[in-house]
Amino acid sequence: MLKPKGNKFVHDTGSLLAGTPSLLIGENYTTPLNLKEVRDKESKNFLSIYIEKLKVVEPEAKFLRIVKEKSEELGENLSDADVAVLALALQLRATLLSDDYGVLNVASELGIPWKTVRTKGISERRKWVWYCPNCGRTFERHLRECPACGSPLRRRSISFGGPRDR
Numbered sequence: 001m002l003k004p005k006g007n008k009f010v011h012d013t014g015s016l017l018a019g020t021p022s023l024l025i026g027e028n029y030t031t032p033l034n035l036k037e038v039r040d041k042e043s044k045n046f047l048s049i050y051i052e053k054l055k056v057v058e059p060e061a062k063f064l065r066i067v068k069e070k071s072e073e074l075g076e077n078l079s080d081a082d083v084a085v086l087a088l089a090l091q092l093r094a095t096l097l098s099d100d101y102g103v104l105n106v107a108s109e110l111g112i113p114w115k116t117v118r119t120k121g122i123s124e125r126r127k128w129v130w131y132c133p134n135c136g137r138t139f140e141r142h143l144r145e146c147p148a149c150g151s152p153l154r155r156r157s158i159s160f161g162g163p164r165d166r
């Protein structure tokens, strides 16, 4: 198998718990926060398989700031570990491995390439829309409340085409 040059992957906590770094050829990264979350969990067994080839990097402040601003703009409530993993993927221009729709939504908006881990066989791409449960209007962007009736908006994901559309 050929090893692609400069193939970088950043793993979120879910990806680490799933053992994904052991399956990928390339450079595998995560952040100290994500590694700590894995160590706090029961299933540390996978970690012993790939810990030696896992690079643990603290993302730079400017990338953390970019991610925080974008997630606030999108109305995504991300954990510190989520923000860190996105910032590192942005910093390293790496592919992000995550199954978290909130994380993947922010990744898409920032132009970070991503792959899912457990949701194998997913056949459609999805994006978020916000809708008003009161009057039914939908919005492409997060707003604090419905401009028409003032109700708090809710979020749902919609399909916008399968892999064949790419």
Ligand SMILES: [Zn+2]
Residues within 6 Å of the ligand: 132, 133, 134, 135, 136, 137, 146, 147, 148, 149, 150, 151
């Ligand atoms: Zn409304």
